Amino acid sequence: MPDSFGIQEETRGSAVLLRVRGRLDARSAPHLLEVGSRVRMRGRNLVLDLSGVTFMASSGLGSLLSLAEEFRQTDFRLRIASPSAAVTSVIQLLNLQPFLSIDASEEEALHALGV
Amino acid sequence: MIGRGERIIGIRWIVTFVAVGLTTAVVLSVGTVAERNARRALTAELTSRLLLEARNLALTSSGVLLSDFPELTLHPLIKEKLARQPELSYAVVVDRAGIIQGHADPHRLGTPFEEPVGLRALMDGPPRSAGETLRRNDRELVASVPITHPSGKRLGHVVVAMRTSYVDAVLERARRQQSLILAISLLIGIAVSFLVLSHVLRPVATLREGIRRIAGGDLETPVRVSDGTELGLLANAINDMAAGLKKAQMEMVERERLVREMELAREIQDSILPSERIVEGPFVIEGSQRAAAEVGGDYYDYFLLPDGRIGFAVADVSGKGVAGCLIMTMLYALLRADRATASSPAALLASLDERLGETLRRGSFVTMFYGILDVRTGRLVYASAGHNPTLIYRHASRSVETLRSRGIPLGAIRGGAIRGTLEDLTITLEPGDAVLQFTDGISEAFEASGQEQFGHERMSATLRDTAPRGPRAVIDGFFERLTAWTGGGARLDDETILVLHRDPAHVPAPLESEPVGNGCGSPLPTREPDPGDSATAIARYDEARRRGSRVVLTGTSDVLDTIRGWLAGTPVLDALPARERDLLTSTLYEVCANVAEHGYARDPGREYEVWWVPAPGPAEGARSPRARAAAGTASERLRQGWFLVRDEGVPFSANEWKGQDFDDPRVRRRGRGLGLEIIHRTMRRIVYYPSTAVGNVTWMCFGGSPSPEEASHAG
Numbered sequence: 001m002p003d004s005f006g007i008q009e010e011t012r013g014s015a016v017l018l019r020v021r022g023r024l025d026a027r028s029a030p031h032l033l034e035v036g037s038r039v040r041m042r043g044r045n046l047v048l049d050l051s052g053v054t055f056m057a058s059s060g061l062g063s064l065l066s067l068a069e070e071f072r073q074t075d076f077r078l079r080i081a082s083p084s085a086a087v088t089s090v091i092q093l094l095n096l097q098p099f100l101s102i103d104a105s106e107e108e109a110l111h112a113l114g115v
Numbered sequence: 116m117i118g119r120g121e122r123i124i125g126i127r128w129i130v131t132f133v134a135v136g137l138t139t140a141v142v143l144s145v146g147t148v149a150e151r152n153a154r155r156a157l158t159a160e161l162t163s164r165l166l167l168e169a170r171n172l173a174l175t176s177s178g179v180l181l182s183d184f185p186e187l188t189l190h191p192l193i194k195e196k197l198a199r200q201p202e203l204s205y206a207v208v209v210d211r212a213g214i215i216q217g218h219a220d221p222h223r224l225g226t227p228f229e230e231p232v233g234l235r236a237l238m239d240g241p242p243r244s245a246g247e248t249l250r251r252n253d254r255e256l257v258a259s260v261p262i263t264h265p266s267g268k269r270l271g272h273v274v275v276a277m278r279t280s281y282v283d284a285v286l287e288r289a290r291r292q293q294s295l296i297l298a299i300s301l302l303i304g305i306a307v308s309f310l311v312l313s314h315v316l317r318p319v320a321t322l323r324e325g326i327r328r329i330a331g332g333d334l335e336t337p338v339r340v341s342d343g344t345e346l347g348l349l350a351n352a353i354n355d356m357a358a359g360l361k362k363a364q365m366e367m368v369e370r371e372r373l374v375r376e377m378e379l380a381r382e383i384q385d386s387i388l389p390s391e392r393i394v395e396g397p398f399v400i401e402g403s404q405r406a407a408a409e410v411g412g413d414y415y416d417y418f419l420l421p422d423g424r425i426g427f428a429v430a431d432v433s434g435k436g437v438a439g440c441l442i443m444t445m446l447y448a449l450l451r452a453d454r455a456t457a458s459s460p461a462a463l464l465a466s467l468d469e470r471l472g473e474t475l476r477r478g479s480f481v482t483m484f485y486g487i488l489d490v491r492t493g494r495l496v497y498a499s500a501g502h503n504p505t506l507i508y509r510h511a512s513r514s515v516e517t518l519r520s521r522g523i524p525l526g527a528i529r530g531g532a533i534r535g536t537l538e539d540l541t542i543t544l545e546p547g548d549a550v551l552q553f554t555d556g557i558s559e560a561f562e563a564s565g566q567e568q569f570g571h572e573r574m575s576a577t578l579r580d581t582a583p584r585g586p587r588a589v590i591d592g593f594f595e596r597l598t599a600w601t602g603g604g605a606r607l608d609d610e611t612i613l614v615l616h617r618d619p620a621h622v623p624a625p626l627e628s629e630p631v632g633n634g635c636g637s638p639l640p641t642r643e644p645d646p647g648d649s650a651t652a653i654a655r656y657d658e659a660r661r662r663g664s665r666v667v668l669t670g671t672s673d674v675l676d677t678i679r680g681w682l683a684g685t686p687v688l689d690a691l692p693a694r695e696r697d698l699l700t701s702t703l704y705e706v707c708a709n710v711a712e713h714g715y716a717r718d719p720g721r722e723y724e725v726w727w728v729p730a731p732g733p734a735e736g737a738r739s740p741r742a743r744a745a746a747g748t749a750s751e752r753l754r755q756g757w758f759l760v761r762d763e764g765v766p767f768s769a770n771e772w773k774g775q776d777f778d779d780p781r782v783r784r785r786g787r788g789l790g791l792e793i794i795h796r797t798m799r800r801i802v803y804y805p806s807t808a809v810g811n812v813t814w815m816c817f818g819g820s821p822s823p824e825e826a827s828h829a830g
Contacts, residue, residue: 062786
């Protein structure tokens with residue numbers, strides 16, 4: 001089922017790459033927040049590949065925002081890679097691009113992190 | 116209290132020092148007397164010995180003096196005596212002519228005897244015979260005894276001297292021994308008295324330590340002194356005191372806990388009483404409560420029912436305190452659960468009786484009034500379960516009527532006996548009329564002297580005087596007069612008052628404040644509909660039912676799948692460009708998720724509906740591509756129609772949305788409240804009508820407004 005939520009984790013040098021797929025809603029957002037916070041606590045940079053997100057609810061967006069703020073308060077960085085149209089439309093609607101570092105692809109995001 | 120830094124002089128030491136001083140004084144006094152006596156006895160003994168030596172020598176000499184050469188016998192005799200007794204300084208035998216006949220020194224024999232100088236007679240001493248003398252000077256003690264022939268003839272005399280230095284040495288030795296004994300006695304006395312006192316006074320230190328512990332807050336460890344003296348009693352008294360302190364402390368903690376619980380109960384009570392008046396058509400309903408010092412069981416409530424009528428209740432729970440407050444809270448919950456389904460006030464009270472009866476303790480009961488007002492007709496249907504009568508102010512006659520009913524209190528008799536006593540009564544409220552309900556904290560308030568209650572007459576008069584000025588004036592008037600009546604002391608009971616007033620000058624507003632079928636395509640109306648104007652909401656809902664397409668969801672529906680499926684199967688919405696379809700999906704998802712989560716708490720048994728109502732026009736309902744093309748693109752048509760969501764859940768305050776400031780990192784970190792943000796930025800206009808006769812209605816027109824500022828200008 002393309003809509004079912006899942007996170008695939010991969011380590012790329014000093015960064016962790018999380019490929020998120022499915023619905024990012026009230027049920028799955030806390031999971032993403034938890035996995036993301038764990039990466040921050042391990043002291044790694046984080047790339048969130050959101051190309052597989054089919055729907056993003058306000059709670060999903062909320063988890064992205066707070067995760068970004070968590071990383072901003074540390075020496076580590078969070079970048080969003082190749083967000084799907086469902087993600088982009090909501091981020092643009094609320095003009096949140098200035099607060100999220102978004103790249104067109106995983107490679108660009110990793111490159112920006114120096115990996 | 117004795118601080119750590121202050122010098123402490125121990126009782127043990129004080130008493131020991133005093134005891135030692137006394138012992139020393141006694142020992143010294145006794146020693147002095149004993150020494151004097153010993154000295155006297157010793158002196159007497161030595162003089163007796165001296166006299167005896169002299170007598171012996173005299174006796175020996177009496178025979179020898181008559182011989183031819185007495186000096187030959189006496190010289191060795193005396194020499195040996197002196198050698199044997201060194202304390203004797205000399206011994207001399209003198210004949211009648213005063214010539215020395217016996218002496219230790221042979222050169223002195225035959226020489227005249229010269230008395231030593233400075234001799235003075237000794238007054239005391241042993242008894243002396245005739246001719247015997249005892250004398251002394253600074254150096255010697257001298258005894259002189261006559262030598263007598265058995266015939267009685269005097270032959271001479273004997274002089275024997277003893278060195279006073281010897282006497283002094285003997286006395287000194289005796290004195291030294293005595294001093295040693297005294298000193299040892301003194302030391303033993305001091306040691307014994309110190310040890311005994313230490314033992315006796317040891318509990319003082321224990322007591323001091325115990326008191327210090329108590330002062331430090333340790334009330335658990337008792338002072339252990341097993342002592343038969345007053346100190347033991349003191350220890351027991353201290354332990355009793357600590358136990359008393361502990362008890363008092365626990366009582367204080369318990370009292371504080373009760374006070375906190377009471378405060379909490381009071382807060383709960385306050386929080387469930389309505390805080391604002393309801394204005395519905397010509398009617399205003401408002402209540403107020405002045406709480407007694409102790410939390411009580413008074414309760415009042417009013418609310419809009421789903422069909423647009425107003426329900427209101429006043430109740431008094433027998434008993435006060437937390438128990439009364441709990442019953443009141445239960446009443447609040449039960450009333451809210453039953454209010455929409457009960458067929459009449461009497462039926463509602465009967466149902467409450469049944470459900471409260473399971474919980475109320477025997478002897479506890481609740482008196483309650485419940486009324487339902489139809490705001491369109493002014494008809495008030497009410498029933499009372501043993502509650503105070505209702506007062507009605509009639510504006511036309513400026514009189515007060517008293518409405519009594521015969522129901523018994525809730526929970527008073529188990530087994531549904533209440534059903535036979537409850538009745539629904541109906542009155543009609545004309546313009547200017549007012550209804551007053553209250554609890555007996557009002558009617559039974561005693562004047563300051565405790566003789567008379569406020570009573571029915573004063574209540575009627577107060578209502579008559581204040582009702583023409585509206586419900587607030589009635590409430591203020593009552594509280595003012597009650598304060599004056601009771602003298603403003605502490606209230607013994609809650610004073611609860613509820614007033615329903617019909618505005619005499621109210622002209623009914625037209626049902627529609629704007630043409631309902633106008634849709635969102637036309638320019639904005641000059642006046643936004645009043646969010647409280649439920650008639651507009653009902654009219655819009657009616658129109659949606661006539662012309663719109665809907666989807667029904669429950670508290671547990673998969674909102675996303677349902678909305679997507681509905682959009683895909685609904686004309687116009689099925690043809691939207693991807694971005695608009697995504698935004699619309701997001702927004703409807705947020706609205707529905709809000710209802711399901713906050714309004715219905717994910718109750719699978721409760722439904723709500725989402726309507727899409729296209730703008731009316733020649734193309735409405737047309738299915739042919741040409742007709743649809745004539746009506747404009749799907750995007751254009753989306754902006755001309757409107758959406759309506761109707762639910763029956765707990766209303767929320769969506770109209771108070773102010774927009775989020777994402778520049779604030781705290782807002783971003785919180786990551787909340789984004790749903791309303793999405794809704795308001797996607798929808799051009801949103802009007803929320805909570806608690807209308809058909810439920811909560813949300814009316815929305817699509818057309819993203821770029822900023823919250825613009826959105827708030829629009830709606």
